[in-house]
Amino acid sequence: MAGSAPAWAVPLVPAVLVGYAAAAVAGDAVLAARSAGRRVTLAVLAAPLAEVPRLLTEQRRTTLAADRTLWRLGPLAVPAAGVLAAVVVPFGNVVVSRMSVGVVWFNAMEVLTWAAIWMAGWGPNSVLSLVGGYRLVAQGLAYELPLMLALISAAVGARSLSPVSVAAAQGGHLWFAVWMPAAFLVYLASVLAFSFLGPFGYPAAGDLAGGVAAELSGPDRLVLRAGRWLLLAAGAGMAGPLFLGGGAGPLLPAWAWSAVKTLAVLAALVWARRRVPAIRADRYAEVAWVIVIPLMVAQVLVASAVVLALGGPP
Amino acid sequence: MTAVLLAILGPLAVASGLLVFLLWSMARVTIALLASFLAVGGLLIGLGLAYLGVVVILMMTMEMVIMAVFMVAYMENPAGLVRAASSGRRPVSLAFSTTVFGLLAAGIFVARWPHRAGAPLQARMPLRAGGPPRDATFQLGDALMGPQMLTMVTLGVALLATMVGAVALASGRGRYDRFGDDLKGRPPADPVRGGVGR
Numbered sequence: 001m002a003g004s005a006p007a008w009a010v011p012l013v014p015a016v017l018v019g020y021a022a023a024a025v026a027g028d029a030v031l032a033a034r035s036a037g038r039r040v041t042l043a044v045l046a047a048p049l050a051e052v053p054r055l056l057t058e059q060r061r062t063t064l065a066a067d068r069t070l071w072r073l074g075p076l077a078v079p080a081a082g083v084l085a086a087v088v089v090p091f092g093n094v095v096v097s098r099m100s101v102g103v104v105w106f107n108a109m110e111v112l113t114w115a116a117i118w119m120a121g122w123g124p125n126s127v128l129s130l131v132g133g134y135r136l137v138a139q140g141l142a143y144e145l146p147l148m149l150a151l152i153s154a155a156v157g158a159r160s161l162s163p164v165s166v167a168a169a170q171g172g173h174l175w176f177a178v179w180m181p182a183a184f185l186v187y188l189a190s191v192l193a194f195s196f197l198g199p200f201g202y203p204a205a206g207d208l209a210g211g212v213a214a215e216l217s218g219p220d221r222l223v224l225r226a227g228r229w230l231l232l233a234a235g236a237g238m239a240g241p242l243f244l245g246g247g248a249g250p251l252l253p254a255w256a257w258s259a260v261k262t263l264a265v266l267a268a269l270v271w272a273r274r275r276v277p278a279i280r281a282d283r284y285a286e287v288a289w290v291i292v293i294p295l296m297v298a299q300v301l302v303a304s305a306v307v308l309a310l311g312g313p314p
Numbered sequence: 315m316t317a318v319l320l321a322i323l324g325p326l327a328v329a330s331g332l333l334v335f336l337l338w339s340m341a342r343v344t345i346a347l348l349a350s351f352l353a354v355g356g357l358l359i360g361l362g363l364a365y366l367g368v369v370v371i372l373m374m375t376m377e378m379v380i381m382a383v384f385m386v387a388y389m390e391n392p393a394g395l396v397r398a399a400s401s402g403r404r405p406v407s408l409a410f411s412t413t414v415f416g417l418l419a420a421g422i423f424v425a426r427w428p429h430r431a432g433a434p435l436q437a438r439m440p441l442r443a444g445g446p447p448r449d450a451t452f453q454l455g456d457a458l459m460g461p462q463m464l465t466m467v468t469l470g471v472a473l474l475a476t477m478v479g480a481v482a483l484a485s486g487r488g489r490y491d492r493f494g495d496d497l498k499g500r501p502p503a504d505p506v507r508g509g510v511g512r
Contacts, residue, residue: 100451122341285508
């Protein structure tokens with residue numbers, strides 16, 4: 001629990017995160033409208049927002065012999081994990097928790113979604129959502145180790161597990177994204193994977209009638225859907241300090257550069273979500289273990305060798 | 315602040331640990347055990363061992379999810395819908411676990427920890443004497459990768475070999491099923507083809 005932040009920064013975390021997530025959802029709605037050949041109007045932007053009151057007032061679906069505790073707990077844990085992951089993400093020069101092992105904390109909070117999604121899949125006693133939950137576990141076993149090695153690359157480059165120190169280590173040096181491109185790309189793909197969106201949307205895919213979300217309705221459906229976008233926002237926010245120099249940049253203040261970098265990463269992720277086809281977990285597992293993990297081990301080795309040879313990041 | 319955190323998380327860890335013996339559904343049992351581990355992770359963070367605490371949260375979440383998959387696959391009555399099943403082993407395991415817990419908890423008070431000046435709450439923690447550590451994560455890494463490097467490397471490779479060996483022994487399909495009796499069949503006859511085009 002080392003370090004402290006001004007008290008006003010604490011409610012700022014969910015607020016900023018919701019802002020980023022709303023921007024991502026709006027961007028996604030625009031892309032959807034354009035690919036459908038519709039005109040982009042304010043109504044298109046507001047359509048996802050109009051879902052909120054509809055879902056809040058919708059009557060909950062019931063199923064036979066459901067495990068109601070786990071069914072309610074699972075979806076709730078998804079946005080909670082997103083917000084908890086974001087408390088170690090620096091926003092400009094402000095960060096709620098200066099925890100010395102923030103990178104590992106971020107990783108741990110993201111992994112909590114494994115349990116959350118499995119619970120959401122198990123809860124309703126329905127085949128489709130159960131299969132969705134198992135798909136997430138299979139996908140998790142494939143994406144998690146490459147993600148961990150990508151995080152380790154950044155931590156090794158800065159010789160610290162604190163996101164603040166990782167961002168500071170890039171001050172006056174090359175951004176980690178420049179000389180660790182493999183780690184950066186794998187990190188971005190993993191952000192899509194832990195928010196199970198786009199190519200990694202397999203656990204909640206259409207071929208399962210929505211997978212883990214198949215039987216979710218009302219507020220539960222709302223928190224699960226919001227949670228995915230909050231996780232995406234938290235992941236995009238962490239990309240800045242880990243790989244893009246944090247709040248560093250000319251002219252603008254640090255918080256503005258943080259916002260610019262986060263929104264740029266979010267835009268890239270939202271675009272990729274619509275353009276990259278879905279990957280089946282059984283196929284991705286082999287790609288991950290045969291190609292990506294050895295690549296990432298080599299990336300960590302290169303990062304370690306460079307830091308040892310130069311006495312610091314280049 | 316820290317004391318309040320410990321006062322909440324400690325009983326929470328014990329209570330959710332007990333729930334493991336009281337609940338019937340394997341899914342709920344696993345999640346209760348996970349909740350216990352999360353509380354223990356929080357306790358460790360509160361005691362100033364941030365790295366250990368966060369690693370407990372990270373590793374135990376992954377392990378519990380994987381354990382849930384196996385519990386559901388192998389246990390009779392995974393959803394706990396039939397109350398009568400497997401009740402005989404329950405009191406035995408509860409008694410065993412409570413005894414071990416009691417012994418370990420008693421050990422905290424019986425052992426003579428080295429005294430240390432510094433932070434009052436951390437004074438009873440079993441670290442080295444002479445003030446609280448500047449960076450517990452660094453100390454841990456130094457201890458594991460310094461004097462105990464050979465032990466850790468040997469242990470790591472042994473664990474990996476055990477896992478690979480266990481999977482190879484347990485797998486229903488061996489290389490003769492995949493490549494044929496002369497091991498020359500290409501591509502392998504797998505029920506599901508992987509993602510790298512083999």
